[in-house]
Amino acid sequence: ISPCDRPAPATAGLSHDKWEIDPSELVLMEELGSGQFGVVRRAKWRGYMDTAVKMMKEGTMSEDDFIEEAKVMTKLQHANLVQLYGVCSKHRPIYIVTEYMRHGSLLNYLRRHEANLTCNIGLLLDMCIQVCKGMAYLEKHNYIHRDLAARNCLVGSENIVKVADFGLARYVLDDQYTSSGGTKFPIKWAAPEVLNYTRFSSKSDVWAYGVLMWEIFSCGKMPYGRLKNTEVVERVQRGIILEKPKACVKEIYDIMCNCWAQSPEERPSFRALKEELHIVSQGLI
Numbered sequence: 001i002s003p004c005d006r007p008a009p010a011t012a013g014l015s016h017d018k019w020e021i022d023p024s025e026l027v028l029m030e031e032l033g034s035g036q037f038g039v040v041r042r043a044k045w046r047g048y049m050d051t052a053v054k055m056m057k058e059g060t061m062s063e064d065d066f067i068e069e070a071k072v073m074t075k076l077q078h079a080n081l082v083q084l085y086g087v088c089s090k091h092r093p094i095y096i097v098t099e100y101m102r103h104g105s106l107l108n109y110l111r112r113h114e115a116n117l118t119c120n121i122g123l124l125l126d127m128c129i130q131v132c133k134g135m136a137y138l139e140k141h142n143y144i145h146r147d148l149a150a151r152n153c154l155v156g157s158e159n160i161v162k163v164a165d166f167g168l169a170r171y172v173l174d175d176q177y178t179s180s181g182g183t184k185f186p187i188k189w190a191a192p193e194v195l196n197y198t199r200f201s202s203k204s205d206v207w208a209y210g211v212l213m214w215e216i217f218s219c220g221k222m223p224y225g226r227l228k229n230t231e232v233v234e235r236v237q238r239g240i241i242l243e244k245p246k247a248c249v250k251e252i253y254d255i256m257c258n259c260w261a262q263s264p265e266e267r268p269s270f271r272a273l274k275e276e277l278h279i280v281s282q283g284l285i
């Protein structure tokens with residue numbers, strides 16, 4: 001049976017904390033890349049399960065707070081969320097073990113497959129719908145992502161797209177990333193209330209989702225091109241929004257624009273977005 005039919009590895013029996021994974025059961029394989037946290041490698045768990053292991057560089061995150069939160073994160077389970085299997089926290093660096101997604105980040109996937117994606121509106125819309133389903137699940141569980149973007153979504157077999165690293169941003173220690181004035185802060189995905197007051201909510205995730213939709217229909221272009229962060233902040237605060245991507249029909253662009261309403265209350269919920277996207281996708285057939 002395929003890994004996604006198997007339950008998340010319950011490490012019961014080896015340690016009393018089911019979110020604690022025994023590192024001796026992981027066989028580390030090739031490097032998948034490195035984020036600002038350190039190296040990410042593929043690993044086999046108990047000889048059969050493909051996993052991705054983030055080896056957290058020391059000093060990059062508040063580890064104890066994260067380990068506490070991991071207990072909650074392992075309970076968030078949905079077909080469009082990258083499943084957190086557990087952590088190895090008895091040694092340093094700590095490991096964050098998740099399900100493995102074989103095609104890597106959605107951003108790289110869009111850029112690599114631009115040629116045969118631009119003409120496939122149905123596939124692009126399906127990717128938007130999958131991300132929206134994962135986000136609607138988080139919204140229902142009052143869980144805020146805080147860094148939703150194509151770079152933080154992953155692609156598996158059969159064009160499955162899943163949201164990754166939800167909530168992880170809270171544990172980053174680098175204030176170049178956490179403060180809105182920092183060089184690593186994701187300004188281009190930030191809602192006005194996040195830029196002005198760092199006020200995160202599911203509605204600020206909806207703003208970021210609109211930018212993610214724009215990334216998908218632009219096949220991985222950088223939003224606002226080469227504009228400097230200060231220029232983007234000024235435009236967003238004046239209500240200037242991203243222009244319609246070429247490959248995007250008006251009905252879909254209108255949905256993106258709804259995500260960019262200045263006031264959070266005016267933006268649709270992910271639950272409402274899911275309905276709107278479904279209706280548009282029916283209309284396309």
Ligand SMILES: CN1CCN(C(=O)c2ccc(Nc3nc(-c4cccc(NC(=O)c5ccc(C(C)(C)C)cc5)c4)cn4ccnc34)cc2)CC1
Pocket residue numbers: 032033034035036037038040052054082098099100101102103104105147152154164165168169172
């Ligand atoms: C044919 N192609 C060949 C090249 N290719 C790959 O090499 C490739 C294949 C699979 C990959 N899969 C995964 N890659 C990663 C991965 C790889 C590198 C970096 C990262 N990301 C990070 O380290 C990271 C993410 C978020 C954050 C914030 C700021 C939000 C807190 C900080 C750090 C993840 C995580 N995964 C979790 C599940 N599956 C994967 C990644 C890359 C893709 C396929």
